[in-house]
Amino acid sequence: MALYHNPPMAYAQEPTTAPIEHRFNPYSDNGGSILAIAGSDFSVIAGDTRQSEGYNIQTRYARKVWQLTDKAVLATNGFAADGNNFVKRVKQRLEWYEHAHHKPMGLKSIARMIQTMLYGKRFFPYYVYNILGGIEEDGTGAVYSFDPVGSYEREACRAAGAAQSLIQPFLDNQIYFKNQQPEPGAAPFIPGNLPLGTVLSLVVDSFTSATERHIEVGDGMEIYVVMKRGRTTDDLLGDNKLAPGMTIEELPSLGESVGGVESEGEGQGGERTFLVRQALKRD
Amino acid sequence: MWKQPAPANSSFNEYNTFPLPQTQRGGQSSHAHGPIGHTQQPLVTGTSVLGLKFDKGVMIAADNLASYGSLARFRDIQRLHPLGKHTLLGVAGDMSDFQWLKKELDGLLRSEDALALTDSHPSLSPKNIYELLSNLFYARRSKMNPVWNAVLVGGWDKVKEESFLAYVDLLGTTYTAPTLATGFGAHLAQPLLREAYEAKAGIDGEGPLLTQEEAEKVLDDCMKVLFYRDARSINKYQVATITAGGVTISDSRSADTYWKFAEGLRGYGAQTQ
Numbered sequence: 001m002a003l004y005h006n007p008p009m010a011y012a013q014e015p016t017t018a019p020i021e022h023r024f025n026p027y028s029d030n031g032g033s034i035l036a037i038a039g040s041d042f043s044v045i046a047g048d049t050r051q052s053e054g055y056n057i058q059t060r061y062a063r064k065v066w067q068l069t070d071k072a073v074l075a076t077n078g079f080a081a082d083g084n085n086f087v088k089r090v091k092q093r094l095e096w097y098e099h100a101h102h103k104p105m106g107l108k109s110i111a112r113m114i115q116t117m118l119y120g121k122r123f124f125p126y127y128v129y130n131i132l133g134g135i136e137e138d139g140t141g142a143v144y145s146f147d148p149v150g151s152y153e154r155e156a157c158r159a160a161g162a163a164q165s166l167i168q169p170f171l172d173n174q175i176y177f178k179n180q181q182p183e184p185g186a187a188p189f190i191p192g193n194l195p196l197g198t199v200l201s202l203v204v205d206s207f208t209s210a211t212e213r214h215i216e217v218g219d220g221m222e223i224y225v226v227m228k229r230g231r232t233t234d235d236l237l238g239d240n241k242l243a244p245g246m247t248i249e250e251l252p253s254l255g256e257s258v259g260g261v262e263s264e265g266e267g268q269g270g271e272r273t274f275l276v277r278q279a280l281k282r283d
Numbered sequence: 284m285w286k287q288p289a290p291a292n293s294s295f296n297e298y299n300t301f302p303l304p305q306t307q308r309g310g311q312s313s314h315a316h317g318p319i320g321h322t323q324q325p326l327v328t329g330t331s332v333l334g335l336k337f338d339k340g341v342m343i344a345a346d347n348l349a350s351y352g353s354l355a356r357f358r359d360i361q362r363l364h365p366l367g368k369h370t371l372l373g374v375a376g377d378m379s380d381f382q383w384l385k386k387e388l389d390g391l392l393r394s395e396d397a398l399a400l401t402d403s404h405p406s407l408s409p410k411n412i413y414e415l416l417s418n419l420f421y422a423r424r425s426k427m428n429p430v431w432n433a434v435l436v437g438g439w440d441k442v443k444e445e446s447f448l449a450y451v452d453l454l455g456t457t458y459t460a461p462t463l464a465t466g467f468g469a470h471l472a473q474p475l476l477r478e479a480y481e482a483k484a485g486i487d488g489e490g491p492l493l494t495q496e497e498a499e500k501v502l503d504d505c506m507k508v509l510f511y512r513d514a515r516s517i518n519k520y521q522v523a524t525i526t527a528g529g530v531t532i533s534d535s536r537s538a539d540t541y542w543k544f545a546e547g548l549r550g551y552g553a554q555t556q
Contacts, residue, residue, distance in 0.1 A: 061460075
C-alpha cells in the first residue's frame with residue numbers, strides 16, 4: 001500500500017490553479033502625526049506638515065489641521081485624499097447648518113455629526129483618524145477623538161497618526177500624570193488644568209521628539225490655539241512667551257454676523273483662534 | 284505603482300510582458316465582476332514626469348515613450364498636454380486613460396471657450412483645472428474604477444501672477460511643492476531637483492528662484508539620469524515652459540550620454556574572456 005502513497009512533496013509540484021488576484025487598492029498611508037490637548041478654558045490642536053508615501057516625502061507642506069468654526073478645529077491623519085475630502089464635506093455640512101439655523105454648529109454637535117458621517121461609510125471607510133478640538137458651549141476646552149468608522153469619546157488629550165505610539169505615552173504621563181505620585185502631603189493631581197504655556201511646551205516637545213525618532217514626522221508644525229471668549233491672551237501673545245523661531249497669527253473670525261447682530265453686548269467678541277507655526281527638522 | 288518590481292516568484296507580471304489576451308482585464312477575470320470594464324491594471328504606460336518652478340513660471344518634462352510592459356511600444360508619444368493658454372498636464376501611467384482624459388478636458392475647455400465668446404466669462408485657471416482633476420480622480424477611485432494616471436499640473440495664475448505646480452494621482456492623492464516628480468522620478472530626480480531649487484531659494488523658498496536657463500539645465504540633467512537608470516524610459520523627451528506669456532512645448536530632444544566607461548567593465552557589453 002505504501003507504494004501507492006503520494007510522495008511527501010507531491011503537492012509542491014501541483015500547479016497553482018487560481019491566478020493571483022491583484023485588486024486595485026483604494027487606500028494609502030500618508031504618514032504624519034496629530035495631537036490635541038484640552039485646557040480648562042482653551043484647546044490646542046496640532047499637526048506636522050509632512051506628507052509622505054513609503055520612504056518618499058511627497059511635500060514638506062500639506063495641511064492636516066483645519067479651522068471649522070470660531071470654536072472648533074479639526075485635525076485629520078491617515079490617507080490624505082480621504083482626509084481632504086472628509087474635511088470638505090464636514091465644512092459643507094457646517095455651512096448648511098448655519099443657513100438652516102442661523103448659528104454655527106456647537107462643538108459637541110460637530111463631534112456627533114462627524115461620527116455619523118464616518119459611520120455612514122462603515123463599509124468603505126474614510127481611512128482617517130480625526131481629532132476635534134475646541135471650546136464647548138459651557139466654555140471649557142474639549143478634545144474629541146475618533147476612529148475611522150466613527151467611535152468617539154471626549155478626552156483631555158489625544159495623539160494619533162504615525163507617531164501616536166511615541167507621543168501618547170508621553171501625554172499620559174504629563175497630562176494625566178500616569179505613573180506619577182504627588183509629594184507626601186501635597187494636593188492630588190487634577191488632569192486638564194495645565195496652563196497654556198506648559199501645554200504649548202508639551203506639544204512642541206512631542207513633535208520635536210517624534211521628528212527625531214519617526215521618519216514620517218517632520219518639516220513643519222502647525223499649532224492651533226482656541227481660546228474661550230474673554231480669556232486673557234497674555235500667556236500666548238506676551239513678551240518671550242513663544243520660543244525663538246515660532247511665528248504666530250490670529251485667524252480672523254469665521255462667524256458671519258447673521259442678521260446684523262455681531263457680538264452679544266460684551267464688546268469683547270467671541271472665541272479667538274491663533275495659529276502658531278514652527279519649523280521641524282527636515283531629515 | 285505601475286513600476287514596482289514584481290517578486291521573482293510571482294506569476295503576475297507587473298510589467299505586462301504578457302500579450303493582451305492573457306492579461307486579466309476587468310470584466311473577463313475568473314470572478315464574476317460584471318460587464319463593466321474597469322482599469323484594473325495599466326497596460327500601455329508612460330514613466331516619470333518632472334516639474335520645477337523657476338523665477339518666471341514653471342517647467343514640466345516627460346519623455347516620448349509609451350511602454351507595453353517591457354516593450355518600448357510607442358516611441359513618439361507626447362505626454363505633455365496643454366489646456367488653454369496657461370495650463371499644461373504632464374501625464375504618467377496608463378496612456379489610454381490619458382487619451383480619455385484629454386478628450387474630456389478638451390471638450391470641457393471647448394464649451395468654456397464658447398461661453399467666453401458671448402460673455403465676459405473667465406477662462407479656467409490652473410487651480411480650477413487642478414480642482415476638477417482632483418475631484419474626478421477621487422470620485423473614480425471611490426467607485427473602484429480608477430483613472431490610472433499620475434498627473435502634474437503646471438500653470439500660470441494670471442490673477443495672483445504666480446506659477447502653479449501640483450500633483451494628483453489615481454488614488455485622488457493631491458499635493459503641491461516647488462519641485463515634483465512622479466514614479467521613478469520621485470526616487471531619482473526629486474532629490475536633484477530639490478537640491479538645485481534649495482541651493483538658490485533656500486529651504487524656506489524665500490530666496491531667488493532658478494532662472495529659466497538654470498531650470499532647463501537641471502531638468503535636462505534629471506532626464507539624463509532617468510534615462511541611464513529607468514529601464515522604462517527613452518532618450519527622447521520634451522520640456523514644456525509655462526509663463527505669463529503662455530505655454531511652449533519644446534521639440535523632442537536627447538541628452539548627451541556617455542558610455543565609454545563601460546568598455547573596461549565586465550558585465551557591460553561584449554566580453555573578451
